[in-house]
Amino acid sequence: MAPDSLALLGARLRTFAAARDWQQFNCPKNLAMALTGEAGELAAEFQWLTLAQSEAPEPERLARIQAECADVLIYLVQLADRLGFDLIDAANAKIDRNDARYPADRVRGSARKYDEY
Amino acid sequence: MAPDSLALLGARLRTFAAARDWQQFNCPKNLAMALTGEAGELAAEFQWLTLAQSEAPEPERLARIQAECADVLIYLVQLADRLGFDLIDAANAKIDRNDARYPADRVRGSARKYDEY
Amino acid sequence: MAPDSLALLGARLRTFAAARDWQQFNCPKNLAMALTGEAGELAAEFQWLTLAQSEAPEPERLARIQAECADVLIYLVQLADRLGFDLIDAANAKIDRNDARYPADRVRGSARKYDEY
Amino acid sequence: MAPDSLALLGARLRTFAAARDWQQFNCPKNLAMALTGEAGELAAEFQWLTLAQSEAPEPERLARIQAECADVLIYLVQLADRLGFDLIDAANAKIDRNDARYPADRVRGSARKYDEY
Numbered sequence: 001m002a003p004d005s006l007a008l009l010g011a012r013l014r015t016f017a018a019a020r021d022w023q024q025f026n027c028p029k030n031l032a033m034a035l036t037g038e039a040g041e042l043a044a045e046f047q048w049l050t051l052a053q054s055e056a057p058e059p060e061r062l063a064r065i066q067a068e069c070a071d072v073l074i075y076l077v078q079l080a081d082r083l084g085f086d087l088i089d090a091a092n093a094k095i096d097r098n099d100a101r102y103p104a105d106r107v108r109g110s111a112r113k114y115d116e117y
Numbered sequence: 118m119a120p121d122s123l124a125l126l127g128a129r130l131r132t133f134a135a136a137r138d139w140q141q142f143n144c145p146k147n148l149a150m151a152l153t154g155e156a157g158e159l160a161a162e163f164q165w166l167t168l169a170q171s172e173a174p175e176p177e178r179l180a181r182i183q184a185e186c187a188d189v190l191i192y193l194v195q196l197a198d199r200l201g202f203d204l205i206d207a208a209n210a211k212i213d214r215n216d217a218r219y220p221a222d223r224v225r226g227s228a229r230k231y232d233e234y
Numbered sequence: 235m236a237p238d239s240l241a242l243l244g245a246r247l248r249t250f251a252a253a254r255d256w257q258q259f260n261c262p263k264n265l266a267m268a269l270t271g272e273a274g275e276l277a278a279e280f281q282w283l284t285l286a287q288s289e290a291p292e293p294e295r296l297a298r299i300q301a302e303c304a305d306v307l308i309y310l311v312q313l314a315d316r317l318g319f320d321l322i323d324a325a326n327a328k329i330d331r332n333d334a335r336y337p338a339d340r341v342r343g344s345a346r347k348y349d350e351y
Numbered sequence: 352m353a354p355d356s357l358a359l360l361g362a363r364l365r366t367f368a369a370a371r372d373w374q375q376f377n378c379p380k381n382l383a384m385a386l387t388g389e390a391g392e393l394a395a396e397f398q399w400l401t402l403a404q405s406e407a408p409e410p411e412r413l414a415r416i417q418a419e420c421a422d423v424l425i426y427l428v429q430l431a432d433r434l435g436f437d438l439i440d441a442a443n444a445k446i447d448r449n450d451a452r453y454p455a456d457r458v459r460g461s462a463r464k465y466d467e468y
Contacts, residue, residue: 003207004122005196006222012212020219021226025399028161028182033263033398035189037269039156042392043277046146047384049283050378054146057200065145066202069193073154076189083174085183087190088122094187095129102137109138111159142282150281150380153387157274160394164267165259167402239355239439246446254453255460262416263397263405269423273390282368282382288380291434299379300436303427304445306386310423317408319417321424322356328421329363336371343372 006088010077018079028082035075042068123205127194134195145199152192159185241321244311252310265313272305357439361428368429382430408430 017023045065046054057065079089134140162182163171174182197204251257280288280301291299314321368374395414397405408416431438 002124006121006123009208016212016216020224024226026165027168027171027175029267030161030398032163032171033326033394034265035269036156036160036267037391037395037398038151038422039153039189040270040394042149042387043153043384043391047388049146053147054149055146055199056128057145062200062202064172065200066197066207069197069202069204070207072156072189072193073208074211075179076186077208079213080183080186081375082172083182083234085179085186087186090127090183090187091190091194092124092129094184094191099133102224103139103142104136107137109141109198145386147281150277150384150387153384153391154274154281155276157271157277157387160267161271161273164264164271238357240357243439243442244366244457246443250446250450253455254458260372260407260462261402262399262408263402266393266397269391270387270394273387273423276383281382285378285380288378289433290381291379296434296436297450299434300431301445301455303431303436303438304441305448306390306423306427307442308431308445310420310427313416314420316406317413317416318365319413319420321420322360324417324421325360326363328425333367336457338370341374343375 006077009073010081013074014077014081026078028079028084031075031079031082035072035079038068038071042072084105123194126190126199130191130195131198136152137191143195143199145196148196148199152189152196155185155188155192240311244315247308247312250313260312260316262313262316264274265309265316267308269306269313272309276302276306297314357428360424361432364425364429365432375460377429379430381432382426386423387428387455389419389426393419393423399408 017026042065043066047058047060049057077087080090139191161183162174162178162185166174194204197207256283276299280293283291283294300345311321314324368377393416396408396412396419400408428438431441
């Protein structure tokens with residue numbers, strides 16, 4: 001069975017932090033704060049683009065966007081790992097709830113329903 | 118071979134959005150902005166906790182933290198999907214760079230190096 | 235001489251916190267984290283709007299935007315107060331630097347220069 | 352009567368943007384997004400500090416914190432200006448509501464009440 005990509009990433013991050021004795025800084029509050037910092041840097045890449053421009057960023061910007069998304073994921077995985085829950089399970093539970101709250105045939109194409117979502 | 122959890126999540130989110138005709142709202146700029154909103158809600162769960170308290174949130178708070186982390190992941194997966202790159206590859210590339218920049222034997226336990234990181 | 239509006243706001247927030255014995259929670263790290271939470275809620279109000287729609291939000295949304303901006307200002311004023319610096323001085327120093335870096339006759343109307351700024 | 356500091360700042364920012372023909376980029380959605388970016392950079396200054404360390408940042412960090420707070424204020428003032436509301440009025444309205452919701456003699460020193468606030 002192929003090892004799961006997210007599980008492998010989590011294991012790699014644990015090894016990385018342990019080798020540097022950096023787990024001491026990685027309490028959940030700090031990780032959540034670091035995640036907002038990276039989310040802010042990600043937002044900054046898009047802040048002056050039109051919606052259409054954001055669909056096709058130039059190569060240098062796209063590379064920075066990928067790096068910022070990587071940083072968000074890295075902190076998210078470490079946060080879930082530190083608090084002992086499974087990110088994929090949490091995401092699926094959330095989509096289950098959204099599936100029930102927003103039946104496709106009632107909300108199709110509705111910006112209002114999307115906005116509430 | 119077991120399907121990869123993150124790939125399955127991406128596929129599920131594509132189906133969810135398509136069934137509701139909601140891809141029209143999911144341009145990268147909007148997704149990045151939504152991600153910062155969720156990151157902010159995640160931060161809010163930790164804002165008045167001490168570092169020690171953040172290690173063991175009470176059950177209700179932990180459930181909200183899981184839901185906020187799920188939301189961050191959901192927007193992150195959709196953003197990478199929309200821009201056509203692989204999140205795990207991006208994260209591994211970032212860790213490769215960090216591995217080279219912060220050799221374990223030189224930065225061990227150093228808050229300063231960690232801070233620069 | 236009319237008292238300055240921002241100075242009055244700072245004084246009011248000090249009184250508010252002191253009356254509740256809440257200064258103990260208001261360390262700079264916590265205030266900065268609370269500010270990102272409010273910034274995230276502000277972003278959430280705009281996340282699915284087009285740029286044009288964001289110019290004229292409907293009344294209920296505008297009221298929420300005002301409340302979120304108020305929250306950001308409230309934490310910002312408390313943070314500067316706690317760290318002992320003057321927000322207006324800091325903002326003017328920043329605009330001085332931007333004035334020097336972005337001479338009007340060289341950057342006029344340029345998205346690129348704006349983006350760097 | 353002394354001119355009000357926040358009103359002066361707003362006027363200076365209008366002049367700055369007009370001289371560069373940059374108002375075209377300053378729609379409320381973009382300004383809100385830029386604000387979250389600056390809030391994220393502010394958070395990043397505090398992310399690995401303990402609560403106690405955050406009370407007395409070293410001089411270089413304090414200078415960066417002041418610059419990030421300045422950026423948050425600059426975008427906040429421009430956003431309120433663009434949408435035509437008064438930030439101080441909005442903040443006072445919010446404190447009025449908080450005054451009514453959190454009577455001092457009932458919530459004094461309570462982290463729980465503070466957390467709900």
